[in-house]
Amino acid sequence: MxxxxxxxxxxxxxxxxxxxxxxxxxxxxxxxxxxxxxxxxxxxxxxxxxxxxxxxxxxxxxxxxxxxxxxxxxxxxxxxxxxxxxxxxxxxxxxxxxxxxxxxxxxxxxxxxxxxxxxxRESTFRIPTIEQGDIREFDHICLAVDDLEVSEQFYTQDISMDPLSRKYVEAYNVTFSHLHKGLENLELMHPGNPENEGDRILHIALRVDDVNAMAEKLKSNGVELDPGYPKAAAFGGGLTAKFSGPDGEKIELVDRKTLQEV
Structure with missing residues (x-):
C-alpha cells in the first residue's frame, strides 16, 4: 500500500x-x-x-x-x-x-x-513540521498534464491520493486539480491548449504570510524573480511570485489560504 x-x-x-x-x-x-x-x-x-x-x-x-x-x-x-x-x-x-x-x-x-x-524502508526521514522562519507550509508540487481525467485516475485510484478540489481559471484557460496524501499536496495543471513538450514537474510552492515581503528578502539575498512577479494568484486570493533555484528548478511563493481551505 x-x-x-x-x-x-x-x-x-x-x-x-x-x-x-x-x-x-x-x-x-x-x-x-x-x-x-x-x-x-x-x-x-x-x-x-x-x-x-x-x-x-x-x-x-x-x-x-x-x-x-x-x-x-x-x-x-x-x-x-x-x-x-x-x-x-x-x-x-x-x-x-x-x-x-x-x-x-x-x-x-x-x-x-x-x-x-x-x-x-523503515524510516520516512521526516521530522516534525519546522514552524520557525518564513515558510508556513510546503503548499504543493505542481505537474503539467495532458489528460486530466487519466492523470487524476493514476494519482487517486493507483497511487491512493485523495481529491481536494478541481478549479477552472478562465483568465488562464487552465484547470487545476488538487490532491493530497497525508501532509502533502499535488497540483495537476491542465491547460486548455496542452503542449507535449517541456518539463512536466513544473514547480514546488511554498506558502508564506506576505509574498511581497518574502520577495524583497529573496532579492536582498541575490535571488532574481521571474519577469512580471509578484502578481495576483490564479485562485484563492493573495499574490504569487516565482523564481529559480540553483539548478533551474522553479519555486513559487503564495500567500493565500491553504489548499484545504480554498
Missing part, C-alpha cells in the same frame, strides 16, 4: 550550493545525508516546513539538472510495483536495493511521463 507522498527529487550540480540556498532562504533542515561510495552520488534530504526535497549531488555528470522525480512511500514495494505495471503503466526501474542501503526503490512513469519513485 502507498501511504505517503514523501519528496521531490532534484538533480544538483553543486550540492553544497543547493543546500545553502534552501537553508538560507527557506529555513530548510538537513534530515538525511549519504555519500554513495565509489560513485559521484551525494544524497541529501532537506525538509522545509513539512515537505521534503531529495537533493542528489552528481557534479557535471547529470544529463539534466533540476526536478527529476516525485516519490511515494510503500509498505510493500513489490506488490505496488507489480500492481502499477499490471495496470499498464510503464516500468522505469524494477524494485532494487536503494543506493543508500536503506530499503528498496522502484520507478514507474505516470501517464504524462513523470518519473514516479516508490520507496520501501
Amino acid at each position: 502507498i501511504y505517503e507522498l514523501n519528496h521531490i527529487g532534484v538533480m544538483c550540480q553543486d550540492l553544497e550550493k543547493s543546500v545553502k540556498f534552501y537553508k538560507e532562504n527557506f529555513g530548510a533542515e538537513v534530515v538525511f545525508d549519504y555519500i554513495v561510495e565509489g560513485t559521484p552520488f551525494h544524497i541529501t534530504y532537506i525538509q522545509i516546513a513539512h515537505g521534503m526535497l531529495e537533493l542528489v549531488g552528481i557534479g557535471d555528470q547529470a544529463p539534466k539538472y533540476g526536478y527529476e522525480h516525485v516519490s511515494f512511500m510503500s509498505d510493500s514495494i513489490d506488490d505496488d510495483y507489480q500492481r502499477l505495471i499490471g495496470a499498464g503503466y510503464a516500468s522505469i526501474q524494477e524494485p532494487k536495493k536503494a543506493m543508500t542501503g536503506y530499503g528498496k526503490i522502484a520507478f514507474v512513469a505516470d501517464p504524462n511521463g513523470v518519473k514516479v519513485e516508490l520507496i520501501e
Whole structure:
C-alpha cells in the first residue's frame, strides 16, 4: 500500500550550493545525508516546513539538472510495483536495493511521463513540521498534464491520493486539480491548449504570510524573480511570485489560504 507522498527529487550540480540556498532562504533542515561510495552520488534530504526535497549531488555528470522525480512511500514495494505495471503503466526501474542501503526503490512513469519513485524502508526521514522562519507550509508540487481525467485516475485510484478540489481559471484557460496524501499536496495543471513538450514537474510552492515581503528578502539575498512577479494568484486570493533555484528548478511563493481551505 502507498501511504505517503514523501519528496521531490532534484538533480544538483553543486550540492553544497543547493543546500545553502534552501537553508538560507527557506529555513530548510538537513534530515538525511549519504555519500554513495565509489560513485559521484551525494544524497541529501532537506525538509522545509513539512515537505521534503531529495537533493542528489552528481557534479557535471547529470544529463539534466533540476526536478527529476516525485516519490511515494510503500509498505510493500513489490506488490505496488507489480500492481502499477499490471495496470499498464510503464516500468522505469524494477524494485532494487536503494543506493543508500536503506530499503528498496522502484520507478514507474505516470501517464504524462513523470518519473514516479516508490520507496520501501523503515524510516520516512521526516521530522516534525519546522514552524520557525518564513515558510508556513510546503503548499504543493505542481505537474503539467495532458489528460486530466487519466492523470487524476493514476494519482487517486493507483497511487491512493485523495481529491481536494478541481478549479477552472478562465483568465488562464487552465484547470487545476488538487490532491493530497497525508501532509502533502499535488497540483495537476491542465491547460486548455496542452503542449507535449517541456518539463512536466513544473514547480514546488511554498506558502508564506506576505509574498511581497518574502520577495524583497529573496532579492536582498541575490535571488532574481521571474519577469512580471509578484502578481495576483490564479485562485484563492493573495499574490504569487516565482523564481529559480540553483539548478533551474522553479519555486513559487503564495500567500493565500491553504489548499484545504480554498
